[in-house]
Structure formats: C-alpha cells, structure tokens
Amino acid sequence: MRETGRSGCPINLTLEILGDRWSLIVLRDMMFGNRRHFRELQAKSDEGIASNILADRLKRLLENGLISRRDDASHKQKGIYSLTEMGISLVPVFAAMADWGRRFLPVTPEMSIRAEILAEGGPALWQKFMAELRFLHLDAPQPAQSVLDELTEAYRCAVERKRAADAEPEVV
Amino acid sequence: MRETGRSGCPINLTLEILGDRWSLIVLRDMMFGNRRHFRELQAKSDEGIASNILADRLKRLLENGLISRRDDASHKQKGIYSLTEMGISLVPVFAAMADWGRRFLPVTPEMSIRAEILAEGGPALWQKFMAELRFLHLDAPQPAQSVLDELTEAYRCAVERKRAADAEPEVV
C-alpha cells in the first residue's frame, strides 16, 4: 500500500502511516470505545469496517508500533490489542481533528459531544485522558479521575436525549 | 472515492474528506509553502504528486469548501487557489500531526524544524499564523508579524546548515 521515502516531512510520514480512511477509525474505537478484540472492533463499528480491512489495518498498526497484541488468558483464540505510547500520543491529533470536524462538517449532536468536551477541556484534559489510557493499555497506575467514563457518560446521555426526543415529538 | 454517510462522528466525517495520502499534502503546500498555482503545487512537490491526482484533489477540496479558486488577472490560463476559513482552520490539526510525526517517525531535521517551532509556539502562535493566512488567502488586514516568514526562514537555515555539513564533513 505505502511506498517508502516520499519525504522526511513529519506531515508526510504521518500520512504514509495513517493517511487512509480506516486506520484512525480503528484507533479511535480502541481509544474512546475501549474496544480491544477483533470482533468487538468489527461488530460494534459505527462505520461498518470489513473484516479483511480490519485485519489488514491491525497488522499495519502493529508493524508501525501504534498498537501491541497479546493473548487473552481467558480465551485461547482471543487476542487483546492495546495502544502503545505512540498510539496514546495521538490524543491531541484526535482532539484537533474532532474539533475541526464538529465545526465544519455535518456531524450529529450525539457524536460530537465528546469532541466538544475534549475541545473545552484543552491540553490539560488531554493529558489526563492520556494518563488514563496508559493505565488501561499499559501498566501505568490508575488515575483518580476517569476522563473516559466522563466522555462515555456524556455520550450515553446525548443518545438518550435523542432517543427521547425522537419518541415524543410533540414538543416542537 | 468516498461514499456518503458512514456515520455522523466528527472524526469519521473528517476522514471521509481528508483521509487519504494526498489531500493534506496539497493543503500543507498551500499553507506552509504558499503555493497557489497548479504547476507550482505539482512541480515543487517534495513528494512528487501526479498531475491527475492533484487535479482530482483540488476538485475535491473545492467541492468540500476547503479551498477556493479564482482566475489570475496576469495570465488568462492561470488559476489561483486559496484556502478558505475552513482550510485555514486546519492549522491546529497540522500542528498536532506534525508534532506527533516528529516525535515518533524518522523525520529529517530540516523538515521538522517548522513542526518544532509550531509546537513550541502553541495555540497562541497558531492563531497568529491563521491571522496571517487570512491575510494571504482571504481579504483580512495584514498582521504586524509574519509567522510564515519566520517558519520559512528557519527552514531555509536548516537546509543551509545541512548543505554546509554535507559539503565539509571534516568536522566529525
């Protein structure tokens, strides 16, 4: 897929690794959805990633050091994918992209609530989130506060609000 | 190339527009290299973009509102491409990506000097840069200080240093 050595520019090298329509989706689901198994990443994917593409991307992300893989002790066939420090360090990139997307693209309110929180929280919140990801994916100590829970709960509430609004449209 | 409606997630929608290996390269060259004509974007491209790909990406970026195009008064065939506010707003995304790339990928020192400056300058510098881009690409007033000149000069110096070092390798 990717040829080597287009140029030594950081933007270009980043695009050579992540410049497609699926790699960052996979990382996003691992990061914000805490999805760690193959089928989990495939079945719960909002965008409906095909299994061969997922297999290919996981392989590529492994080769490039963004994620790691270990066997699941509870199931001999299961593998657990984890973010590496390199993958966790993409948090600011996700935050910037998500903030841009929610400002200029036709996002849905539920899906952009987390982008909003991340934008408002700024770099300080991103650091907290990264510390939590180091706990979830690496062997770092557990932080006091869970940013992921906060994000997930806000998302859950937004979905709930939408569901309620759709069910009772008398309030116009 | 892109199908519509995978999901309303800001990350996904951003990837549907910019998730390939060339779109951001084109925008990068317009933004940091101030390249505004077709041939300029093609010939001076460090990565060697093919003309059909460039034509396709410019069309797509136009359709998606990231750039605009107007005729060049000085040459009846020339078109001038400009960044829109939507395109200019990608500065933080570029800064985040470039910073990540320079930390984790095999970048060359010359090519990462600008990423370094942007990372050190932080959001305050990005805002200054965006104000300057609004002057160069839209009709905004000229800011006092030119961030682009600063970046370009630092890059030029880095290239010069490298050239000198390559020419006289007696200093080991």
Add this chain to the structure above:
DNA sequence: AAAACTGCTTGCGATTTGCAAGCAGTTGGC
C-alpha cells in the same frame, strides 16, 4: 515564429477497496 509554460486530461497496468462467504478452532449451555 519558436520555445517555454499554463491547467488539466487520457490511457493503462497495478494496487486497494467494499462486500459476502467461509474456515478451523474454542467455549459455554444443556
């Protein structure tokens, strides 16, 4: 009048994508 330059198109083989089905092995419920 010739040469160089303008944005951009065309042709074509190789790669990548999207979609559906399937496979060998594992686990859990009965």
Add this chain to the structure above:
DNA sequence: GCCAACTGCTTGCAAATCGCAAGCAGTTTT
C-alpha cells in the same frame, strides 16, 4: 458429550483508486 454460538482471520471477486507517462489546447515569453 454435543451442538450452537463465538473466536480471529482468510479468500474470492468486482469496482474503484493509484501511480506513471504522455499529451493537449491555449498563453506568454523570447
């Protein structure tokens, strides 16, 4: 023990995209 459900992942194939080279009509420079 037995079977259904589940595991990560592969295969086949048509359609789309990519990378590369050449070329084109019109404009400007020399």
